[in-house]
Amino acid sequence: MSTLPTRERALSPARPEPPDLRLSGVGRRFGDLEVLRDINLQVPRGDLFGLVGPSGCGKTTLARVVVGLLEPTEGEAQVLGTAPHRFGPAERRQIGYLPQEFSLYPDMTVLQNAQFVAGLYGMGWLHRRRRIREVLGFLDLWDARKRLTRDISGGMKRRLSLGCALLHDPRLLVVDEPTAGLDPELRVRIRDMLREVQARGTTVFLTTQIIEEAEHGDSVAVMRAGRVVAAGAPSALRERAGLPDTVDVEVDRLSRGDEADLWDLPGVVHVRRMDGRRLQVVAEQGERAVPLITAALQDRGREVVAIDSRAASFEDVFLRLVDDARISAEREDERRDRPPPDRPSSDWENGRTGGGA
Amino acid sequence: MRRSIFGTLAFFEQWASEVVRQPALMFTLVVAPFLLLFAFGAGVELGGPRPRTVVVQEPGAEDVLRPYIAELEQFVEFRGFADSLPLARRALERGEIDAVIVAPQDMEAFVETGEQIPLHVLIGEVDPVRRSYAHAYLRDQVAAINQRTIARMVEQAQAGAGDVGTLTSDARAYVDLLAEARDEVQTARQQVRDLQAALGPLSRSVDSATGTAERFAGIVPGLARTADQAARLRESVQTLQVTVDRMATRLDQVGEDGLPTDAEIQELRTSLDEIDQVAGPVSSLDPFVVSAPFLLQLEDVTPVEPGYTSFYSPGVLALLVQHLGITLGALTLSRMRLLRVTEMLRVAPVRAGEVVVGNYLAYGLLCAIAAASLLALAVLVLDVPVFGSWALVAGALALLIVVSLGMGFVISLLSSSAQQATQVAMLFLLGSIFFSGFVFPLDRMQFPVDLAAYIFPATFALRTLQDVMLRGLLRTPEDLVILAAGAVLFLVLAVWLMRRELRPG
Numbered sequence: 037m038s039t040l041p042t043r044e045r046a047l048s049p050a051r052p053e054p055p056d057l058r059l060s061g062v063g064r065r066f067g068d069l070e071v072l073r074d075i076n077l078q079v080p081r082g083d084l085f086g087l088v089g090p091s092g093c094g095k096t097t098l099a100r101v102v103v104g105l106l107e108p109t110e111g112e113a114q115v116l117g118t119a120p121h122r123f124g125p126a127e128r129r130q131i132g133y134l135p136q137e138f139s140l141y142p143d144m145t146v147l148q149n150a151q152f153v154a155g156l157y158g159m160g161w162l163h164r165r166r167r168i169r170e171v172l173g174f175l176d177l178w179d180a181r182k183r184l185t186r187d188i189s190g191g192m193k194r195r196l197s198l199g200c201a202l203l204h205d206p207r208l209l210v211v212d213e214p215t216a217g218l219d220p221e222l223r224v225r226i227r228d229m230l231r232e233v234q235a236r237g238t239t240v241f242l243t244t245q246i247i248e249e250a251e252h253g254d255s256v257a258v259m260r261a262g263r264v265v266a267a268g269a270p271s272a273l274r275e276r277a278g279l280p281d282t283v284d285v286e287v288d289r290l291s292r293g294d295e296a297d298l299w300d301l302p303g304v305v306h307v308r309r310m311d312g313r314r315l316q317v318v319a320e321q322g323e324r325a326v327p328l329i330t331a332a333l334q335d336r337g338r339e340v341v342a343i344d345s346r347a348a349s350f351e352d353v354f355l356r357l358v359d360d361a362r363i364s365a366e367r368e369d370e371r372r373d374r375p376p377p378d379r380p381s382s383d384w385e386n387g388r389t390g391g392g393a
Numbered sequence: 394m395r396r397s398i399f400g401t402l403a404f405f406e407q408w409a410s411e412v413v414r415q416p417a418l419m420f421t422l423v424v425a426p427f428l429l430l431f432a433f434g435a436g437v438e439l440g441g442p443r444p445r446t447v448v449v450q451e452p453g454a455e456d457v458l459r460p461y462i463a464e465l466e467q468f469v470e471f472r473g474f475a476d477s478l479p480l481a482r483r484a485l486e487r488g489e490i491d492a493v494i495v496a497p498q499d500m501e502a503f504v505e506t507g508e509q510i511p512l513h514v515l516i517g518e519v520d521p522v523r524r525s526y527a528h529a530y531l532r533d534q535v536a537a538i539n540q541r542t543i544a545r546m547v548e549q550a551q552a553g554a555g556d557v558g559t560l561t562s563d564a565r566a567y568v569d570l571l572a573e574a575r576d577e578v579q580t581a582r583q584q585v586r587d588l589q590a591a592l593g594p595l596s597r598s599v600d601s602a603t604g605t606a607e608r609f610a611g612i613v614p615g616l617a618r619t620a621d622q623a624a625r626l627r628e629s630v631q632t633l634q635v636t637v638d639r640m641a642t643r644l645d646q647v648g649e650d651g652l653p654t655d656a657e658i659q660e661l662r663t664s665l666d667e668i669d670q671v672a673g674p675v676s677s678l679d680p681f682v683v684s685a686p687f688l689l690q691l692e693d694v695t696p697v698e699p700g701y702t703s704f705y706s707p708g709v710l711a712l713l714v715q716h717l718g719i720t721l722g723a724l725t726l727s728r729m730r731l732l733r734v735t736e737m738l739r740v741a742p743v744r745a746g747e748v749v750v751g752n753y754l755a756y757g758l759l760c761a762i763a764a765a766s767l768l769a770l771a772v773l774v775l776d777v778p779v780f781g782s783w784a785l786v787a788g789a790l791a792l793l794i795v796v797s798l799g800m801g802f803v804i805s806l807l808s809s810s811a812q813q814a815t816q817v818a819m820l821f822l823l824g825s826i827f828f829s830g831f832v833f834p835l836d837r838m839q840f841p842v843d844l845a846a847y848i849f850p851a852t853f854a855l856r857t858l859q860d861v862m863l864r865g866l867l868r869t870p871e872d873l874v875i876l877a878a879g880a881v882l883f884l885v886l887a888v889w890l891m892r893r894e895l896r897p898g
Contacts, residue, residue, distance in 0.1 A: 128740060133737075152403050153741070158395070200737075
C-alpha cells in the first residue's frame with residue numbers, strides 16, 4: 037500500500053481555525069416526516085468525526101445535508117464557511133463524498149471510472165494521471181485498474197468509491213457507512229485508510245452503524261431517532277455514560293469465600309466467578325480497584341496470576357447513551373402530556389385579558 | 394474555464410470508454426438499419442400488384458370471354474373461370490385470390506339498348522392503402538378495356554370506310570364513261586345503270602360502318618365523332634344515289650333530251666369527291682387515337698426517377714437519427730439516475746450546462762457517426778442520389794441530431810424511470826412513422842391532426858433531406874430554421890431541467 041502526499045493546511049497553525057463543519061439547530065423534514073431534529077455539531081479542521089447510530093436514525097440524511105445534497109428545513113449548516121446547499125464549484129472542489137451506495141459506471145474499468153470522476157473535478161490529464169496512480173495505489177487498486185467495475189468485489193468497489201472521493205484531494209471527506217456489508221478484515225483496512233487520510237490533513241466525517249469504528253475518531257456523535265443524543269470525544273462520552281470498568285482476575289485456585297471478600301471492597305459493583313481460577317469484577321474505577329483486589333486475594337493466600345482492568349465497550353457506552361436518551365425523551369413526553377395544574381391567572385394574562393399593554 | 398472544459402469532456406471520455414468496448418453497438422446503430430433498408434429496396438417490387446383474379450361466367454361462355462381475358466391478363470394474374478359466385482367469393486374471403494370479376498351476361502344486349510356493360514368486381518382488402526390502390530387500379534383497368542373496345546369498334550368502322558374508297562373509284566370510272574357517252578342515249582343509259590349498280594355496295598358498306606359507329610357511340614363517348622362522320626358519309630351517298638336515280642328516270646322518259654349535261658356530270662364527280670373526302674379521314678384515323686385522343690406526356694422535372702429505396706432512404710435516415718437521438722438522450726440521463734451517478738454530479742463541481750453539453754458532445758458524435766455511415770452506405774451501395782448540396786444534408790442531419798438529443802434529455806429529465814423514458818421514446822418513433830410524412834403525405838392529413846406532424850423533428854428533416862437529396866434543391870428553408878430553433882429550445886430546457894435535477898433536495 038503506497039501513501040498519499042500530505043495536504044498543506046490552508047491556515048497557519050498559530051491562528052485559531054474555524055471548524056470545518058458547524059451545524060446549529062439543523063432539522064430536516066420530508067413532508068410530515070421529521071428525519072433530523074435540532075442537530076448541533078462542530079467538527080474542527082483535521083478531525084476524524086464519527087457519527088454513530090442505528091439504521092434509519094438519520095445519519096445518511098445528515099451526511100447529505102453536509103455535502104449539500106439536501107437543504108436543512110430548520111437551523112443553519114455551515115461547511116467550510118458556506119451553507120452547503122449554496123455550494124458553488126469552488127466549495128465542492130474541497131469536498132469529497134463517498135455515498136452509501138455505489139454510484140459509478142459498472143461497464144467501465146476501475147481506471148476509466150477514476151478518470152471520469154477526475155474529469156468532473158476539472159483535473160487536467162497530466163495531473164489526473166499522476167493522482168489516479170497515487171490514489172489507486174494507496175487503495176491497493178492499481179493492479180485491478182483494467183478490470184470492469186462490475187467484475188470487482190464489494191470491498192474493491194467501496195475502495196474505488198473512496199478513491200474517487202479522494203482523487204481531487206478534498207479538504208473535507210464525508211464517508212457514509214464505508215464499511216457496511218464488508219468483512220472485518222476489510223473494515224479494518226478501510227478504517228486504517230481513513231486514519232491515514234486524516235493524518236495527511238483531511239477532515240473526515242464518517243457515519244457508521246459499527247460503534248467501534250466511531251470510537252477510533254477524535255470525536256463522536258451518537259444519533260437516535262433523528263437527534264444527536266450525545267457528542268464529544270470518545271473518552272468524554274464514556275465518562276458521561278458512567279459505566280463501570282471490568283477487572284479480569286486469574287488466580288492459582290479459587291475457594292469458597294474469595295468472592296465474598298471482594299464484594300466488600302470499595303467501588304466494587306459486582307463479582308462473578310467464571311471458573312475454578314478466573315473471576316470477573318465490575319468496579320466503578322478499574323484502575324483503583326486492581327491493587328485492592330490483588331491485596332485482598334493475596335491476604336487470602338491466593339496467587340494472582342494475571343489481573344487486568346478494561347473499560348466498558350464502546351458498544352455498551354453507546355447503548356447506555358441511547359437508553360438514557362430514550363428515557364429522557366419518554367419523561368419529556370410524559371411531562372408534556374400531563375395536564376397543567378389548576379392555578380390562578382397570572383398578572384400577565386390578566387393584563388392581556390384586561391386589554392392593557 | 395479550463396476546469397469547465399475538463400468537466401464537460403469527462404462525459405465524452407465516459408461515453409468513448411463505453412462505446413469502444415461495444416462494437417456490437419455500432420453494428421446495431423449503423424449496419425442493421427442499412428441491412429433493413431437494403432432488404433427493403435431489394436425485396437419490394439416496384440409498380441402495382443397483379444391481383445390474382447378469377448372470372449365468374451355462365452357455363453359455356455368461355456369462348457365469348459376469351460378475347461377479353463387475353464386483354465385482362467395484361468393487368469391481372471388470371472387464375473381461371475369459376476361457375477359459382479359464392480365459391481369464388483369464399484376463395485376471396487380465404488385470401489386465395491385477390492379479385493373476382495363477374496362476367497356480364499349478354500353484353501351485346503346492353504350495347505343494343507345503349508347501356509354501359511356493368512363489370513362487377515369483388516375485392517376483399519382490409520389494408521386501406523391497398524384498398525384505395527385497388528379502387529384506382531380497377532378504374533384504370535376498366536378505362537383501358539374501354540379504350541381497347543373503342544379501338545376495335547373504330548377498326549370495324551374503318552374496315553367499312555376502306556371499301557368506300559374502292560367503290561367510289563369504280564363509280565368515278567362509270568361517271569367518266571357516262572361523260573364520254575353523252576350523245577349516245579343507249580350507252581349513257583347503260584353507264585347510268587352501271588353507276589346505280591356500283592352505288593349499291595357503296596351504300597351498304599357505308600350503312601354498315603355508320604351502323605357500327607352509331608351503335609357504340611351512345612355508350613362509348615370516343616366513337617361519337619366517328620359516328621358523325623359516318624352519318625355524313627351516308628347522307629352524301631344517299632344524295633348521290635338520288636341524283637343518279639333521277640338521271641336514269643329522265644333518260645328513260647325523255648330519251649336524248651334527258652342526256653346528262655356537263656354540269657350534272659361535274660356534280661356527280663363533286664359528290665364522289667365529297668364522299669372520298671369524308672371517308673378518307675375515317676379510314677386513315679388511328680383507332681387508338683380515336684379511342685384515346687389524349688396521349689399522356691408526363692415529364693417529371695425532378696432529376697431522378699426514384700425507386701422505393703431512393704425515395705424512402707431520406708425518411709429512414711431522418712427517422713433513425715431522430716430515434717437514436719431521442720433514445721440515447723432519454724436513456725443516458727435515466728441511466729445516470731439509475732446508477733446514482735447524478736448524486737455524484739450533485740456533489741461534484743460540475744454545472745448543469747456542462748453535464749448537458751458534455752452529453753450532447755458524446756452522443757451527438759455517436760449519432761453523427763451513425764448518420765454519416767448510413768448515408769454513405771445508402772449512397773455508395775444502394776445508389777441513393779444526392780443531387781443537392783452535401784452541406785445542406787449534413788446541416789439538416791446535424792440539426793436533427795441536436796434537437797433529438799435535446800428532446801431525449803428533456804424526456805429523461807421529466808420521466809420518473811428509464812422504462813417510462815423508453816416508452817416515450819418509442820411513442821415518438823411510432824408517431825413519427827405515422828405523422829412525419831414518411832408513410833402518408835403531410836397534405837393528406839386533416840386539421841387539427843396535421844399539427845401533430847410538427848411535433849416531430851423528423852418531419853422537418855425528412856422534407857429537407859428528400860428535397861435536397863432527390864430534387865437537388867431546398868424548397869422549405871424554414872424547416873432548417875425551425876429545427877435550429879427547436880435545437881436551441883431543447884438545449885435551454887434540458888439545461889434548466891438538469892439544474893433543477895442537481896439542485897439540493
